[in-house]
Amino acid sequence: MEIIIAKNYDEMSRISAEIIAAEVRKNHDLTLGLATGDTPVGTYKELVKLYKEEGLDFSKITTFNLDEYVGLAPLHENSYNYFMKENLFNHVNINPSRVYVPQGNTNDPEIFCEWYENKIKEAGGIDLQILGIGRDGHIAFNEPGSSFASRTRVKALYKETIEDNARFFKKEEDVPRFAITMGIGTILEARKILLIANGKKKADVCAKFIEGPVTSMITASALQLHCHATVVLDEEAASMLTRTEYYNWVRDNKKLVQKKIGR
Ligand code: PGA
Numbered sequence: 001m002e003i004i005i006a007k008n009y010d011e012m013s014r015i016s017a018e019i020i021a022a023e024v025r026k027n028h029d030l031t032l033g034l035a036t037g038d039t040p041v042g043t044y045k046e047l048v049k050l051y052k053e054e055g056l057d058f059s060k061i062t063t064f065n066l067d068e069y070v071g072l073a074p075l076h077e078n079s080y081n082y083f084m085k086e087n088l089f090n091h092v093n094i095n096p097s098r099v100y101v102p103q104g105n106t107n108d109p110e111i112f113c114e115w116y117e118n119k120i121k122e123a124g125g126i127d128l129q130i131l132g133i134g135r136d137g138h139i140a141f142n143e144p145g146s147s148f149a150s151r152t153r154v155k156a157l158y159k160e161t162i163e164d165n166a167r168f169f170k171k172e173e174d175v176p177r178f179a180i181t182m183g184i185g186t187i188l189e190a191r192k193i194l195l196i197a198n199g200k201k202k203a204d205v206c207a208k209f210i211e212g213p214v215t216s217m218i219t220a221s222a223l224q225l226h227c228h229a230t231v232v233l234d235e236e237a238a239s240m241l242t243r244t245e246y247y248n249w250v251r252d253n254k255k256l257v258q259k260k261i262g263r
Contacts, residue, residue: 001223002230003210003247005238009198012234013042016130016196019230021050023128023192029060031120033129033187034088035140036065036080039196040132041087048091058094062123064116066131066140066187068102069176070109070154078168079104102152102180109180113152117186129190133197136160137205137218141181144217148225150183184222193226198234206233207240 006012020043024030034040050056065080074081081101089099100119106112120126131139136158142150143158156178157165166172187193197206209220210231216222223229238244250257 001210001226002250003238003241004230004232004251005241005244005247006232006234008234009042012196012198012232013046016040016043016194016232017046017050019194019232020047020128020130021056024056024058024061027127028057029062030127031062031064031123031125033126033182033190034063034065034084035130035132036067036083037132039198040130043130043196044088047088051092056092058092060098061094062098063094063100064120064123064126064182065101066129067179067181068104070104070178070180071176072104074101074103074105076104078174104176104180106180109154113154113180116152116180116182120186126190128192128194129187131187131193131195131220133195133202133205133209133220134158134161135164135201135205137209137220139184139187139195139220139222141179142184142187142219144219146184146216146219148188148216148219148222149185151186152180152182154178155181184219188222188226191228193223193229195220195223195229195231196233197231197237200236200239202233202237203240206231206237207242211242 004015006015068080072079076082084101102116103112133139136144141155143155162175165175169175209218214221214224
């Protein structure tokens with residue numbers, strides 16, 4: 001895992017947007033896995049800026065979102081489909097026919113999940129998957145105890161997740177209790193992974209998933225099994241890591257490291 005520690009949220013957003021933009025520039029028909037939540041909002045703002053100021057071209061990319069609340073229609077203002085339109089899709093030249101967000105109000109979630117997995121396969125798999133992390137260590141809605149082999153499915157939300165997400169709803173009782181989510185197995189098949197996190201409240205879980213044991217109790221720790229995972233944290237989220245000096249040295253000497261290993 002490559003760990004990049006940014007000074008603050010804005011720098012974290014700029015670095016992560018630059019990592020995504022570099023992949024889009026290299027491969028115009030990239031398949032990009034997208035995340036929702038507060039964390040990626042700044043990253044999406046930076047991507048919109050790159051589109052407007054530099055003409056970063058999204059017209060041929062395909063996107064797959066990680067998850068969606070069960071029961072919410074795509075136009076519901078708390079749906080992740082709505083979030084994506086508000087924060088990214090409506091502001092760049094993305095082709096709506098290449099955009100996939102799980103359908104929360106599907107009549108048959110099981111069939112839908114199978115269809116979603118097949119769509120990812122048909123698209124040739126995900127080239128770069130963006131992730132946030134929950135306080136309970138979840139990636140997407142893979143709550144503690146999720147199998148590392150899991151695929152897209154319906155998952156019951158953990159108490160902490162419901163509490164954390166209540167801020168987007170009128171009251172806690174309105175937060176859906178279930179979500180359709182890509183599985184850990186689905187996520188680990190992405191060719192590259194970029195996880196972003198910020199703020200003090202993520203410090204404990206970031207130290208655990210980066211430097212602790214691999215465990216389904218912290219599903220983000222599955223990233224330790226991935227050969228191309230990058231984590232961009234702000235200083236607060238990185239504040240409980242014990243090997244900060246090493247991560248910073250690697251970051252500052254990346255060119256030297258790449259030369260040594262012949263990349
Ligand atoms: P947040 O959520 O970005 O709103 O903190 C992250 C997550 O739960 O994955």
